[in-house]
Amino acid sequence: MRKIAWRLLPFLIVCYFVSYLDRVNVGFAGPAMRAELGLSATAFGTAAGIFFLAYFVFEVPSNLALNRFGARRWIARIMITWGLLSGAQAFVTGETSFNIVRVLLGAAEAGFFPGVIFYLTLWFPTAYRGRIVGWFMFAIPFSSALGSPVSGYLLNMDGIWGLHGWQWMFIIEAIPAILLTFGVLWYLTDRPAEANWLTQAEKDWLETTLREEERQREAVVRYEWWQTLLNPRVIGYGLVYLGLVSPLYTLGFFQPQIIKALGEVSNVQLGFLNAFPYAVGAVTMVLWGIFSDRLRERKWTTIFAAACATAGLLIAASNDGLVLKLLGLALASYGIFAALPIFWSLPTAFLSGTAAAAGIAWINSVGNLGGYFGPQVFGIIKDASGGDYYGLLFMAALPVMSILLILILDRQPARRAASVAAE
Template structure:
């Protein structure tokens, strides 16, 4: 293998693709969870109870669930460039409409439609990365891409808090300005995607002929190796594989934790007496630590070739942080607890998302990844909703945080059982993936 050529190609591909898709995910995550900051004033303006808010925030994921697999299959057929552009433009328009919510019904409808509009974006990007990066590099690249989520919290929290201060300008509430202005980048960059994104290596005019040939040969060799091991690739194969369902359950727990943080942490911090602007900066701190930890953890996972224990350890850390958050009595302690949760959840995702494309390819990969993401993201519905319901019943966040901690512990148990079942060759491969490197001829 020409290691100099490999390094040159991977550097070009990384610099071309990763910063751009990070920016797209940054925008997506911000539009998905800015409801948490809006709630600081919107809930009072519209008379929303904790249960109504929790249900409305989480109902996004029902729309996401229903349209995720069809959306990813369309992306696989028509290409990432056209479909991701469509996704971004429509979710930007729907997100802007959130500024005009009048009551419970319109709140539920628009959050559901936002999920429908955004369905397919995240699994589409995960699938897209599998077209460009060999499996041995994928966890680290995925980590860099997924760092956009905690970065979105780190940078978006102060921004959202600042936009809330626009209250009264031109007769609109601060939360209305926040929804309208934070939706604009999605529409703009949706158009940019049409001109910037390249669907496949074969179309990459920004690579030389030699570089393009090396990348195509490498990715084709990996796909052929998977096809030999797994047999015929089809949508139904991706949907029927038991490992897909197992990983969906694992992702369910991590999603419950992620969106409990994204949607409820501003209000949890607010309960300790912090102002809106202070919440913006305090909520950013755990996210910054999460970004650093995620990249280092994924690099270690790639270097060792181990995935399962990297997921298990991270899930257990997040569960411990949630339990701690349910028992703290000071602002400093709750920030420490939220930092532990953020680090755990952030670190669990890159090694987890490196698993599906080790045993799925082609249409099976498109269907399998979308299934994992759609079922798993229902945790984003259950977690925030249960926090709201339990808080309204008990007057505190404690038992809701315990509930989400239990889901994360269950995720860790499922990965352990899957990896421990070494009698099954497929499970053993999932626990300790070894991907052959393609040779350049």
């Protein structure tokens, strides 16, 4: 398992690092884009979040295509298209073109994250998934922690060759996705049976272990892929994910503006200040995943982290001083990022095969609608109230919804039986 982790995870982390940076760097470009294109907070939030409507529509078909054509070819297709469209954001001229490019970007990138989550279930037994998904999702806070200062420096390229700094940021940060396309085609292996870098004994052990876990899950309940789209438990977990994803993307798009409103800071200073909460989230995400695996417990470790996210958002809403605001945002970052990888151990404990591909994509689709509604609602509240207080209060309520849903869903007998079988 160590050999597989070292072979797959570093490369996948780099890919997701680039993916997430290209998805949320629009938030860092926000202050300059809004000023130069004449966008209100509502218009900016809508354009930033509309990405997720297309993402929602194409998520399940994309994951089913990945299951059919293989991860290597399909992930490469995703990366080349999202790289080109991410760079195209540099050339938008107003609200309409901004919305069009964001919709196309959402359609292009749909399937990458749930595809990789499904791909990891083909390589890692249940007992490893908390830490493995945690390491993979480490790319989210790490991309923001490292990408924020880099984006700050790129914004200072304003005027070079007649382009604004935010245009240079989009162009330069899109290049790695295009280059990594060729790395995916050359490096990834679709399934363990095809791994010439494993011994035959290692392949036999892994395939036997994974088949036995699948047999135990299906002995409790078996779903066809289309049944997962109507299954109340799957939809419920999608809403749990929505409660965690909404504040994640809202902060990703608006946190630089929240910090900048606290006082005059340069682009570079803003980059480092914005990086601090994500650095906290990056460290705690991995540690909390390891802790959850060692306890072999998913429900309460997810709930505790979600409660910390709510507490952090309440602290950030209630304070206008830079230090306390940043500490609140850091606590919220810990809660959100610690909850996310452990959460994915809950639905994958009872989904398998093609149903897992469709179910994971459907949960991710429903959850990522929060990436549309969260920033849009926050922008509307911000425009109406003239500040961030009520918007942050609204975001603080969403993890509470996730906690209540987990408590309800975990009471399902089939869920408990599947969890025991998977362990």
